Amino acid sequence: MILDDFLAFNQHGLYCKYGNFYLDPKEPAEHAVISHAHGDHAVPGNRNIYCTAPTADFMRLRYGKNAGTNFKLFGWHQEFTLGDVSISFISAGHILGSAQVLMTYRGVSYLYTGDYKLQPDSTCEPIEWVKADVLITESTFANPNTTHPNPVTEIEKLNGIQSNILLGAYGLGKAQRLIRMINDHAPLKKILVHFRIAPLNAIYEKHGITLGNWQMYNRKLMKNQDGYVYLVPPFTFDSYFRATGVKRLFASGWKNLQVNQQDTLFISDHADWNDVLKAIEEVNPQQLWTLHGEGSHLKEHLHGRIFTKALN
Incomplete structure (x- = not known):
């Protein structure tokens, strides 16, 4: 059964109470799962940081001694557990080391995209698709009027x-x-x-x-x-x-x-409207949760087909 409260925002950011961790917290956290090293996703001062090796290198360069106390590095598809939640990183194609976060709890899978793109980019790993029961997608450019040029x-x-x-x-x-x-x-x-x-x-x-x-x-x-x-x-x-x-x-x-x-x-490192629809097609979720943007267009577009809600 999909848990409506598996993820929720509080004053520190996006929190998973079933694993006692934050996804890209806005303020320092005890357990921070970091999707990538851009400043709006990776703040300094977290205690335990779970991320890819390039993300750790970028954070250490940017924040120095304040980068975090304990970095725990994982490769693609390498599973680790926080609380009762099994977690692994899937390539997001946004920048070097950027990851989607696949979380499984009681047989239900939740895929947090972080920031992602589908356009070719030889300076980072291409996006990888996995199936999930819930897709938690950024919706930065999720507007039918937005199409990124070549x-x-x-x-x-x-x-x-x-x-x-x-x-x-x-x-x-x-x-x-x-x-x-x-x-x-x-x-x-x-x-x-x-x-x-x-x-x-x-x-x-x-x-x-x-x-x-x-x-x-x-x-x-x-x-x-x-x-x-x-x-x-x-x-x-x-x-x-x-x-x-x-x-x-x-x-x-x-x-x-x-x-x-x-x-x-006009060069973007995010998914545009058609890219988000492609992600939904590839992941084939039962539910779609949106954040980091306007999710109303997706909710209207998917009405009657996929349950959609905005987390932010």
Whole structure:
């Protein structure tokens, strides 16, 4: 029997009382199962952290001594138990080390997606499908009007720009995906990276991900010739709003971060509407629980077929 209260939000985040653990807690927890290392899913200060090896490396880099007390690392499909709940990690395809969390309790399976994407990305493990009785999906872009464009078509826009480019992107996951894609689809461009992105690249390379050619930013290089793409995190991009002699572009799937058609690369690391429907088809759940976005469109679309509720 599916338990309606298997997961519920409290002041610390999404809690499973049957295993006494949190999924991606918003505040430090005794037992934290972390899907991936983005800051809105992986906070510092947890006591026992259950995650993949790349996620632990990213958290240690970002938070240092405050990353957490005790990291417990697991590979794909490697089962562990918290309370009476059996847990394993399934690849989510979002960034390197990103995991879906498959939880089984009293014969019923619950699959928490974390953030996920279906688009190809050679810098992380592709999404894997498993069956589950309940699918707990992010619904960040779960709107019938949202369709992510082909990322290759977007990155090829760089080929038509003759000047140097200031390219803003989230430093973990997006930046590494862009580096690989620029090497593959805009190979005449020379990539420079901000000093905060380079250590993240090193972790990717430690885990066997080949990003291609890139080098640390050097002001003299961009001053003396064109053809460079300088990849910077959002805060640096914003601080360079008066930059001259460069084309400013921002890479994102978030509408509030997109500048306009000419100044944005529409590249998302989340599932769009059709991707979420594909996930539902592949997982084939009896129930759908939504979070991290607007779930009303899915509830209306699935009315009479799959019971749907919003957790947040």
